[in-house]
Amino acid sequence: MASRLRLLTVGPTPGADGEPTPSPGACSKAAASGEREGEAQRAEPRRRREVTDLGSGSEVVHVPRFVAREKAWEWFDYLDKTIPWTRLPILVFGRWAPQPRDTCYVADAGLTDLKYSGHQPPAHSWDEFPVLKDILKAVHEALPGSYFNSLLLNRYKNGSDHVSWHADDEPLYGPTPEIASVTFGCERDFLLRKKPTKAQGASGSGEAARKRLKVAAPQQQHSFLLKHGSLLVMRGYTQRDWQHSVPKRAKATSPRINLTFRHVLT
Ligand SMILES: O=C(O)CCC(=O)C(=O)O
Numbered sequence: 001m002a003s004r005l006r007l008l009t010v011g012p013t014p015g016a017d018g019e020p021t022p023s024p025g026a027c028s029k030a031a032a033s034g035e036r037e038g039e040a041q042r043a044e045p046r047r048r049r050e051v052t053d054l055g056s057g058s059e060v061v062h063v064p065r066f067v068a069r070e071k072a073w074e075w076f077d078y079l080d081k082t083i084p085w086t087r088l089p090i091l092v093f094g095r096w097a098p099q100p101r102d103t104c105y106v107a108d109a110g111l112t113d114l115k116y117s118g119h120q121p122p123a124h125s126w127d128e129f130p131v132l133k134d135i136l137k138a139v140h141e142a143l144p145g146s147y148f149n150s151l152l153l154n155r156y157k158n159g160s161d162h163v164s165w166h167a168d169d170e171p172l173y174g175p176t177p178e179i180a181s182v183t184f185g186c187e188r189d190f191l192l193r194k195k196p197t198k199a200q201g202a203s204g205s206g207e208a209a210r211k212r213l214k215v216a217a218p219q220q221q222h223s224f225l226l227k228h229g230s231l232l233v234m235r236g237y238t239q240r241d242w243q244h245s246v247p248k249r250a251k252a253t254s255p256r257i258n259l260t261f262r263h264v265l266t
């Protein structure tokens, strides 16, 4: 589908120095440092910000080169080694299954507990992980007016690890949450698809109904390649009206760490 895209530039980003980013498909640190950027990437200015208007008050902002490459690898190594990653069982269609990625939760003291997929992760303190405070500061500086007080961390060990279609629409985030997502390590596709409207959903359930729905109204979808050091922000009614996922990818052969900063209403 045609998307409404605006290009802007943003303020200083951590370690900004205009150095090359890895070419598309680069996944591991070795691959990234062994490759030099092509002309197209050399021409891509650091801090370029792409704004995608999803319509009806939903918006996505993508900053492909938010953190400089070397700084981003430094942060990746710290997070990979220091975060107490867990892979807890979650409820999927009424059955318990291991979550298909490692996670950890960090939040200000005294906030409403986060609960999702039958799981209530214990909240760690920011003080345990000083680097997270540096990353949070960089995100706040890039997004004036934002205030994030919690963070869900994800580690995808390889291309089998993924997150299925969902919306971060838990009531504790309010009706129009801003969610800022920073990626380190292996690049992965991030997909967005429009939730079916009530009228579309009423036409039945199951495969036949889904086929009818596709014919009647092709589902709006967007795809973003989230590279090492990138920032993606979902805003407005994106959680109410859209779902997102990071699907399995055979070509993703090394780990990716993703940080999603959120604001829990107080
Ligand atoms: O890894 C990502 O880019 C997305 C993670 C996500 O959607 C979530 O933690 O809710």
Ligand SMILES: [Fe+2]
Binding pocket: 166, 167, 168, 244
């Ligand atoms: Fe999410």
